[in-house]
Amino acid sequence: MVQPLSRVERRKQDTRRDILDAAFECFAERGYHPTSITHIAKRVGIAQGTFYLYFQSKRDIIEQVIDDLVERLTSTLAALPPDAPGTLGDYRQQADHIAESLTGVFADDPRAARLLLLQAAAVDDEMAERVLTIYDLAAGIQATYLQHGVDAGYFRADLDVESAARAVNGMLFAAVMYQLRNPSPQAFESLTRTIRDIIIHGLTGATQP
Incomplete structure (x- = not known):
């Protein structure tokens, strides 16, 4: 107890x-x-x-904020295993869940997201490298989702998984940054839905959702 x-x-x-x-x-x-x-x-x-x-210092605050965000992001993604989708329809549903979950992490405290995305990299070279490492970690996780899609046959066999993962994450992080400036849930949902449509059409070559 x-x-x-x-x-x-x-x-x-x-x-x-x-x-x-x-x-x-x-x-x-x-x-x-x-x-x-x-x-x-x-x-x-x-x-x-x-x-x-x-x-210990004001820098310690940023360190702890980033530690907390990384833990929440990785825990969120760990709950949505990349090998779960068996079809393109399953992937679309999972992509919806991922977008909703990640939005929730950043929405819990927009100031923390602002600190990570806009301010942390300007603290010093060491912190800038850490932010880039977080982006690499996120791209690696995204790549596992895309590679499973290739292996399962619902993504193109010739897909450059690593580059595609970075491109997808770039769109998602940009969506979060737009949300920081103009916090409109409706606009954010529309933007993330468009990103998901771009992913589906671009990575599969399909002309219909």
Whole structure:
């Protein structure tokens, strides 16, 4: 049986969340580099020393945000195994589930998505390399879905799976970035549906869904 958190532990969790919220707001208003620990602590209403009880630095905040996002993304995709679709119709249904699931991850906290997609790569060279590694990881996962389609016969036999995976992910990440600027669920659904149609027609050569 899970024991309920003590009042002290709940207060610590609340303070940590407040620091994250304040950091996101400061990054959005000022940018990452112009934001100081003092700005974040002042926004929360805590002493600067209190910040270091929860985070080593403002960079540590981005590290933890990315860790959390990667864990949620990989867990979401792991629940949708690439070898599940046996037909093109099955793949279309799975693609719908993937789009909905990934949208949910980013929709949970758009600020985290903004930080990952727009700001993290500008932090330093090491962080830029990590962001690129995440894109490579996502492309690798996408490639397994496409390779299964080739093996199962519902995607073209001559498909360049690696390049196609990067192209598909490029469209999906761009859709998320458009959503950050103009958060319209209807527009986002229309855009992702169009992307799925492009995938179906482009990767299969089919003229009908």
